[in-house]
Amino acid sequence: MKRVFGRPKSMKDAVFHYCPGCGHSVIHRLIAEVMDELNIREKVIGVPPAGCAVLAYNYFDVDMGEAPHGRGAAVATGIKRSLPERIVFSYQGDGDIAAIGTAETIHAANRGERITVIFVNNGVYGMTGGQMAPTTIVGQVSTTTPGGRDTNRDGAPIDLSEMLAIANGSVYIERTAVNTPRNIARTKRAIHKAFQVQMSDLGFSLVEILSACPTNWKMSPVLANEWIGSEMTKVFPLKVIKDTTTGDLGAWK
Amino acid sequence: MSEKLLMRGTHAIAEAAVRSGCRFYFGYPITPQNELTEYMASALASLDDGVFIQAESELAAINMVIGVSMTGKRVMTSSSSPGISLKQEGISFLAAQELPAVIINTMRGGPGLGNIAPSQGDYFQATRGGGHGDYRTIVLAPSSGQELADFTRMAFEYADHYRTPALILGDGMIGQMMEPVVFPDPIDPASLPPKPWVLDGAKGRSSRIIKSLILDPAAMEEHNWKLFRKYGMIERELPQAERFFTDDAHLVTIAYGTASRIAKGAIKRVREMGLKVGLFRPKTLWPFPARQLRELSRLVSDFLVFEMSTGQMLEDVKLALEGRRRAHFYGRPGGIISTPDEIAKVITNIYYRQGLDIEA
Numbered sequence: 001m002k003r004v005f006g007r008p009k010s011m012k013d014a015v016f017h018y019c020p021g022c023g024h025s026v027i028h029r030l031i032a033e034v035m036d037e038l039n040i041r042e043k044v045i046g047v048p049p050a051g052c053a054v055l056a057y058n059y060f061d062v063d064m065g066e067a068p069h070g071r072g073a074a075v076a077t078g079i080k081r082s083l084p085e086r087i088v089f090s091y092q093g094d095g096d097i098a099a100i101g102t103a104e105t106i107h108a109a110n111r112g113e114r115i116t117v118i119f120v121n122n123g124v125y126g127m128t129g130g131q132m133a134p135t136t137i138v139g140q141v142s143t144t145t146p147g148g149r150d151t152n153r154d155g156a157p158i159d160l161s162e163m164l165a166i167a168n169g170s171v172y173i174e175r176t177a178v179n180t181p182r183n184i185a186r187t188k189r190a191i192h193k194a195f196q197v198q199m200s201d202l203g204f205s206l207v208e209i210l211s212a213c214p215t216n217w218k219m220s221p222v223l224a225n226e227w228i229g230s231e232m233t234k235v236f237p238l239k240v241i242k243d244t245t246t247g248d249l250g251a252w253k
Numbered sequence: 254m255s256e257k258l259l260m261r262g263t264h265a266i267a268e269a270a271v272r273s274g275c276r277f278y279f280g281y282p283i284t285p286q287n288e289l290t291e292y293m294a295s296a297l298a299s300l301d302d303g304v305f306i307q308a309e310s311e312l313a314a315i316n317m318v319i320g321v322s323m324t325g326k327r328v329m330t331s332s333s334s335p336g337i338s339l340k341q342e343g344i345s346f347l348a349a350q351e352l353p354a355v356i357i358n359t360m361r362g363g364p365g366l367g368n369i370a371p372s373q374g375d376y377f378q379a380t381r382g383g384g385h386g387d388y389r390t391i392v393l394a395p396s397s398g399q400e401l402a403d404f405t406r407m408a409f410e411y412a413d414h415y416r417t418p419a420l421i422l423g424d425g426m427i428g429q430m431m432e433p434v435v436f437p438d439p440i441d442p443a444s445l446p447p448k449p450w451v452l453d454g455a456k457g458r459s460s461r462i463i464k465s466l467i468l469d470p471a472a473m474e475e476h477n478w479k480l481f482r483k484y485g486m487i488e489r490e491l492p493q494a495e496r497f498f499t500d501d502a503h504l505v506t507i508a509y510g511t512a513s514r515i516a517k518g519a520i521k522r523v524r525e526m527g528l529k530v531g532l533f534r535p536k537t538l539w540p541f542p543a544r545q546l547r548e549l550s551r552l553v554s555d556f557l558v559f560e561m562s563t564g565q566m567l568e569d570v571k572l573a574l575e576g577r578r579r580a581h582f583y584g585r586p587g588g589i590i591s592t593p594d595e596i597a598k599v600i601t602n603i604y605y606r607q608g609l610d611i612e613a
Contacts, residue, residue: 012460042456047320057462063452065323066464068346071316074308078320078328079452081304082277086454104316107309 008032010041012061021221023178023211024052027120028059030178030188031089035062038195040087047076047090049097052126056091070101073108076115087198089116095125098134098160105164112169112203116194119161119206121236122213130216134158137235142216157235161208165242171203173241177210177233179225186238196249203244210236255436262428265398266357266421267292269405270329274440275355277304277321277328279314283336284369285425286359290331302442311336315343315356322352323463325451327409327442331357333425334375335366337383344418345384348480349465353412353419355405356390360424362588370588371425371511376565379422380539387477389484391419391491392538394509398432400536406437413448415487422538424561426511426590484540492542495534498524499549502531503609504600507546507570508559509535511590516559518593523600528610530600538566543573550578555607557581559596561589579607 007013010032016025035041041062048056050069057064067075072090080088097105097119108115124142125131132142132149135157139148149157164170172194176187187209194205210232212224219227260268267289270278278293290307297303304321308314314330321328332340337358347354360375362368379392391411393404401423408419452461467473495513498520499505508516513534523530533549533556535542550556556578558567563586571580583599585591604610 043454045452045454054464054466057460057464061455061460063455063461064463065320065452066350066462066466067319068316068342071312071319071343074313074316075320075323077306077313078277078279078317078322079324080320081306081317082321082324082326083453103309104313107313111306 008036010035010061012059014058016059017055018052019215021212021214021224022052023122023209024120026178026184027118027187027209027211028056030184030191031118032060034188034192034195037192038199040195043085044087044089045079045083047072047079047088049090049092051093051096053091053093053120070096070099071104072096072101073104073113073115073117077108077113080113080115084114087116087195089118089195091118092120093126094119094121094123094133094135098158102160105160106167109164109167109170109204109206112171114198114201115204116198117206118191119208120211121208122211123232124213124216126213126216134160135236137232161206161241164206167204169203170206170242172197172205172243172245173208175208175210175236175238175241177228177238179210179212179228183238193249197245200249208236210238255438257433257435259431260398260434261288261431262398262401262423263289263359264292265401265434266331266405267296269402269436270355270409271296272436272439273327273406273409274442274445275327275329275409276300276302276442277326279306279308279317279330281308281311281314281332281336283333285361286331286333286357286428289357289359289428311339312342315340318354319343319346319352322347322354323452325448325453327413327445329355329357331359333359333361334363334372337375337378341384344390345382345386345388346465347418348382348388348390349386350463351416352463353416355408355412355419355421357421357423359428360422362586368588369425371561371590372586372588373424373510373512373561373565374586375422376538376560376562379420380541380569388480389539391415391417391487393419393421394536394538395421395423395427396510396513396534398430398434401427402434402436411491415483417483422510424511488540491537492540492545493536494542494545495536496549497532497534499531499533499553501529502553503529504555504557504604505531505533505549505553506557506559506600507533507535507566509538509566512559512561515591515593515596519596519600522593522597523604526601528601528604530604535566541569541573543569546570546573550574553578555579555581555603555609557583557600557603560584562586
C-alpha cells in the first residue's frame, strides 16, 4: 500500500510534550515538512527560545543551539555569520521576541541578517503560567491582568512585525495563523517562502504565526481556535506585511 | 616570532587575538577600551574570513559570541566593567553549555557608572563566576604589554582546551599604556584542530544539541558535578604566579596587574633601604595560585595585599593562608592610582611595626 502520510524526515520520532490544542506541534510539523521539501535538513541550524518551545530540539532532527531568553536573533546572527552557507532559523514566542528580545530582533532585521525567524504569537507567557505578553490584546485576561489588559496601565499590544517591516534589512514578513486548515496551509507557504528568502541571500525573513494556548486562555481547543479568528485577528490581521522579493524564488510544491 | 613593536595595550590584545586565529569579534562602545574594538574593526575588515559586528548592546554581543562558539570558531568580545556586568547572562550560558570564548574586561572605577579611571573592582565578579549558577571562568591578569599579547594567546588555547570561557582582567592603565611587544607567530584558523561537538548542519549524522536546560534534577546535579570536576582539573593544572625578590623576604607584597607594577617600583625602593621585601604576583586569578602562595608562606610571616579596590583578592589570600600568617591590606578604589612611593611607605610601616627588621 502506498504511504500517504507520515512523519517528516526532519522530525525525530518523539511524542510532543505540548498541551492538547497547542499550536506549537502543528507549527513544528510545518517547519519540518518545509525542510523536507526544500531538502535542507542537513544544512539547517535551529535556535530554540526560552519558553514552552525550548524543547523544540527534542523534535527537530537538525542541529540546534539554545539561546538565552530573547537572544535568539543574536545567537542566530553568530551562527549564520560563521557559517553563511547554512540555513539558520530561530523559533521564538511573543514574550521572547517582542518584550525581552525586542532590541536583538530589531537590529538583526535592520542589519538584514540572513536568518529566518518563526515568531509564535499566542498572546501570553505560556511556560510561566499565562502572564500578560507584549501581544496580549486589550481586555484579555491573564494572570497579571486579572481585570483584562488596560491600555492606560499596560499599553496596547505591540505590533512587532509591523515595526520590523520598517527596518531596511527585512525582506519578507507575513502574519499567518494555525487555527484552520486553510490558515495552516497558508502558514506552510509562508514558512517555505521565508526559508527561500534566506536561501536566496536576500535578507531578514520572519513569519508571525497566531497560535492557540488553550491551557492559559482557559478555553477548549476548538473555542481557542475560534477566538483566534474572531478576536485576535482583529488586532493582528493576517497578511503579508512586507515583501520586497521580486521574481520567482523557486516553485511552491 | 615577529619583530618588537611599540603598542598600546588594547591594540596588543586585539593583534594577539587575530594572530591567535580569532576571526570573529562582537562589541559595543565603552571607555576605556574603545581602541580594542576599533582595532578589531579594521583588522577583521582586512581579512577575507573576518567578521566584525558593532552590536546593539553588550547582551547582543555576548550572544553573537555564543552563536559563533557553537560553530567551533575562535571568537572574542571585550568591554569595561558596566558592560561586562551586562554580559554575565551570556557568560553563564557559555559556562553551562561548555562553549569556549575569550572575554576582555578593561576594568574602570565603579560601582554603577563609576568613572573611566583604572580600577580592580571587578575581581569578585570575574573570579566567582560573575553570572548566575555554580560555575567559574578562567581569569588571566596580565601586567605588561607583552603579557597582554601572551595571555590573549593563552586565553584562546585554555578556552578551547577546557571548553569554557576565559577572561582577561586588565584595567584602564594597562590598556592605555604603550609598551614593546613581540607577538607569537600567527595561527591560521584552518589549521586549528576540528572540534567534534560543533553545530554545522547534521550532514550524514543525527542532530546535535547545545543547551543548558536540564529539567531533571538528577541530570542537572550530574552536569554541575561534571563542571566541578573540570574546574578541579583547571585548579590543578593552571595556577601561575611570578615571584619577585621572595627568596630572602620577610614581607611579601601580593598584587596583580597594574597594582603589581606599582608594587615592583615600591619594592625596588625599599630594597635600596635594606628591607627584605618581595612580590608574589598571581598571573591567574582563577584558579588562584593558592598552593604556590602556601609554599611561600612557609618562609614568610607577613603578607601585604595591595589592590586597586577595597580588598577583594584579599579574601583569596586569606583562604590560602588559612589564618597561619598575617595578611595586611592596602587598597585605593575608585580609579585612584597609588604611586610607588606611597606603597613604599605602607611597606616600610608594616615592616617596622611587625619588627621584621629585628627578626632578621
